[in-house]
Amino acid sequence: MSCELKQKERAGIINPIFTCQPCGAQYASIGVKDCIGIVHGGQGCVMFVRLLFSQHFKESFEIASSSLHEDGAVFGALNRVEEAVDVLLMRYPHVKVIPIITTCSTEIIGDDIDGVITKLNKGLLKEKYAGREVHLVPMHTPSFKGSMISGYDVAVEEFVKAFAKKEDVSNEKLNLITGWVNPGDVTALKHLLSEMEVDATVLFEIESFDSPLMPDGNATSHGNTTIADLTGTANAIGTIALNRYEGGKAAEYLQNEFGVPMILGPTPIGIRNTDIFLQNVKKMTGKSIPKSLAFERGIAIDALSDITHMFLAGKKVAIYGNPDLVIGLAEFCLDLEMKPVLLLLGDDNKGYKKDPRIMALKENVDYDMEIITNADFWELENRIKNEGLELDLILGHSKGRYIAIDNNIPMLRVGFPTYDRAGMYRYPVVGYAGAMWLGEQMANTIFTDMEYKKNKEWVLNVW
Ligand code: SF4
Known part of the structure; x- marks a missing residue:
């Protein structure tokens, strides 16, 4: 009985879980107001990423390519690059921020x-744009290093580095770096902070990615983090970066450069981690938890008690996707008496070995669990098809859907990109609301499977 953290043993990747670093930088960029990034590379580096964003959010986003x-x-x-900056500024008079995002090819040629x-x-x-506020921000995101996760981390840090400016007085705000989340998560987080009467700068504020279709026919979405928000990060009372690998570097920078205290994590998935998050907010702001x-916590616990022991306990789960999400989901599953048996992290960040959450899993898990780094979908598929891995549930984004379909394993879509279920970006996985939604969705997914497979489905009549 053990929990092992190990690298995928094969060379090469069969069906990747992640895409490359520039994708993460582009995701951070669309979260900033009056900002259009220029990706310095072949235009496919933008085209496919934009497509992923559009598929996931069912919205359109503006990103340029050199x-x-x-x-x-x-x-x-x-x-x-010079021509692209000029064209962008001519065509978009509102644009003030232009990150220049590198790719594999332009890093290799050494531009x-x-x-x-x-x-x-x-x-x-x-000369040409005198008097106009324009900020060009370099972002080095070669694809042969890291993944879309580290690309997001790099971009968040570069945005903060470019704008954070120390003033004499504190702005009395809390910096909240959400990491790679959905609009529904931002709404849930803002709700928690508002209940505690905490004034926070939410970075990067992507609640508006769930955009209305208005009579004026606006066709594109963008985030709401402003230059002033980024500038003010240096004057905050503290920073909470919810996701260690998606914004942690920026929090460290603010602490080291401007003495803004930081707390890393936890990703507030589940009751336990939401409790810790609220305690952290209380510690940093002095505000009480109302x-x-x-x-709300009681409502969520009541809902989860109804399903945990009877339906979720002992269920074997495989989880893949963004590391903070995967670890947060695994911790939540354990709290629900489930057995996450396989965690797939799609890159080989050296920090995973020292991640206190992974170390805690290694110490405390009392059944066989594998955590595979640099993982691909073959790691999941091969275990199911050839090594006898039996699963009751898969948690992950839409790219793994055929493994679930082909092997008749129920799957709940969580993470990015999710495009084969409607409106999933609207529902939070964080906070008490997220815990309740996740728990109930996992149960409902298992219920549907019980019905289709005629597997004790009668239990649902008497529940
Ligand atoms: S950065 Fe490289 S790996 Fe990534 S999309 Fe562009 S060409 Fe492909």
Whole structure:
């Protein structure tokens, strides 16, 4: 009986769980107001990422490409960055922030985007756009390193580095770095903070990705984090980065550079982690946790008690996706007496070994659990098809849907990208509301499976 953390043993990847670093930087970029990123690389690096965003949120987002071609790939293509910045500024008069996001090809050829930004600041921006507020932010996100997760982490740090500015007085706000979450999560987090009467800067504020269709026919969505929000991060009373691998670096930067105290995690999935999150908010702000939240907690615990012992206990689960999400889900499953037997993390971040949550799993789990890093979907498929892994439930994003379908295993869609179920981005997985929703959705997914497989489905008549 053990919990093992190990690297995938094969070379190569069969059906990846993650995409590459520039995707994460693009996700952070669309969370900033008046911002359009330029991805310095082939235009596929934008096209497929935009498609993922659109599939997941059923919205459209604006991201530009320097559209590298053969000549640029050989001789360098900084001229295309210069042209792209100019075209973007001409075409979009509202744009103030332009991250320049590198890719595998432009990092390999060694295009000096920091140098071209200095050149543009001294030249084009002074001459042609004098008087206009424009910020060019370099983001180095080669795809041969890390994953979309580390790309998001890099981008959040670069945005904060570019704008955070210390003032003499504190703004008395809390920085909340949400990590790679959904609009429903942001709504849930803002609700918790509002109940505690905490004034917070939510970075990156993507609640608006659930956009209305209005009579004026607006066709694109964008986030609401402003330059002022980013500037003010240096003057906050503290930072809570909910996800260690998705914003943790920025929190560390604010602490080291400006003395803004930080708390890393926990990803507030489940009752236990939401309790800790609220205690952390209390510790940092001095605000008390009101009775209204104790009531919400009670409602969630009541709902979960109804399903835990009778339906969820002992159920074997495989979970894949963003590491903070996967670990948070695993911890929640354990609290619900379930058995997460396989956790798949799609990159090989060296920090996983020292992650206190993984260390706690290794110490406390009393059955066989595997945590695979640098994992792909074959790790899941092979265990099911060839190694006799029996599962009651899969938790993960839509890219793994065929493993569930082909092997008749019930699956709850959680994470990014989820495109084969309607409106999932609207429901939180964090907070007490998220705990209740997740628990009940897991139960309902298992109920449907019991009905289709005629597996003790009569129990549902007498529950
Ligand atoms: S792997 Fe390289 S070429 Fe492909 S999308 Fe990522 S950055 Fe672009």
